[in-house]
Amino acid sequence: MDLLSDAIAAVRIGQPTSNRLRAGTSWCYRFAPYDGAGFHVLLRGSGWLVPDGGEPVPLGAGDAVLVPHGSAHTLSATPDAAGAVPFETAVPEPGGRTEFLCGKYRLDHTRRHPVLAGLPEVVHLPADVGRHPGLRAAIDLLGAEVAEPRPGRATALAGLLDLLLVLLIRAWLDGHPDAGWPQALRDREIAAALEELHANPAAPWRIEDLAARVGLSRATLARRFTALTGQPPMAYLTWWRLTTAARLLLDTDLPLPSIAAKAGYGSPFAFSHAFKRQFGVAPGGYRAARTPAVRSSSA
Structure with a gap:
């Protein structure tokens, strides 16, 4: 990662x-x-x-x-x-x-x-x-x-x-090693937690599982992760899953169920609901509205 x-x-x-x-x-x-x-x-x-x-x-x-x-x-x-x-x-x-x-x-x-x-x-x-x-x-x-x-x-x-x-x-x-995100990337356990989430965002993560993987208690991970990145681990995971899904919508022709699975959602309905809450539009509408502009800028 x-x-x-x-x-x-x-x-x-x-x-x-x-x-x-x-x-x-x-x-x-x-x-x-x-x-x-x-x-x-x-x-x-x-x-x-x-x-x-x-x-x-x-x-x-x-x-x-x-x-x-x-x-x-x-x-x-x-x-x-x-x-x-x-x-x-x-x-x-x-x-x-x-x-x-x-x-x-x-x-x-x-x-x-x-x-x-x-x-x-x-x-x-x-x-x-x-x-x-x-x-x-x-x-x-x-x-x-x-x-x-x-x-x-x-x-x-x-x-x-x-x-x-x-x-x-x-x-x-x-x-700026003492700023929030630069410090997060230098913190061994927090960087390891970010690595785990980025390497496999679709995994059924629970905060206790993530804490065990990086050798911290659940409370310590939540406190340090939030202090350095500005949001709790599971909130960051949700944001990253949907951001990854948005990129897949524009860069690939994968159907929505496949993108939902890659983003860690068990059903297209749950994925669509979460995506619309973050981006203000359903996944299909996001793809239809943005893909022509993206392809034009890449030409």
Whole structure:
């Protein structure tokens, strides 16, 4: 079980996209709110990221930024967002001294895992020497790949962009070990409990069975799990089962009884009732309403 991979897979609805741009001495680009996550990597030069309603963030060469909730923001040569133009209208300046890579991940926030929901509006990872060597190596590879069209470039970029998302989130988790979910992933017994639930969500779990598997008393497991993740173990299990079912509804053609069984429900009726309570629509309606958009975004 890899909870972070599960969390990302649960919300992915398409391939990431990216654009590389060189800018001159005066530039200011606006990024509208987006149903997904945005990222920026400053390959050379300097600039600022100005969140709507937040403090400007200085950026230097090699810095990486993740905007995990798709909130509106501006990239600018100065800490002032006034006069920003839409990024889509930007005109590259081949001789410009500032170069950055910007992109988006298509994510369905209605199925967002709390480990992703708990990220701040802006995750800024400066290019500190000796810190996050894996992230630094990925940025170097990404910069080299976008600099020159070579055979296999599209496949390489897709893989590197996926890797970048994981490394950005991992770096933030590593930097906040005492926060709720990062701490949960470091707590041996709680991490083991999460592993059990993710590895086999359809099992007929009872809290006493889960506690016995990880070597804790029922009361201790319930207390520590709730304190670190924000919800009791069985409530989390229900949420994860239905989130997994939502992904199966969109990504597969499995009939509802099969999805109900994979989600740990003994009957399609019980599954439909629980699914509608969480998502506000029956499973069949959820699939019918969302599948065309998902397939379009993946094309």
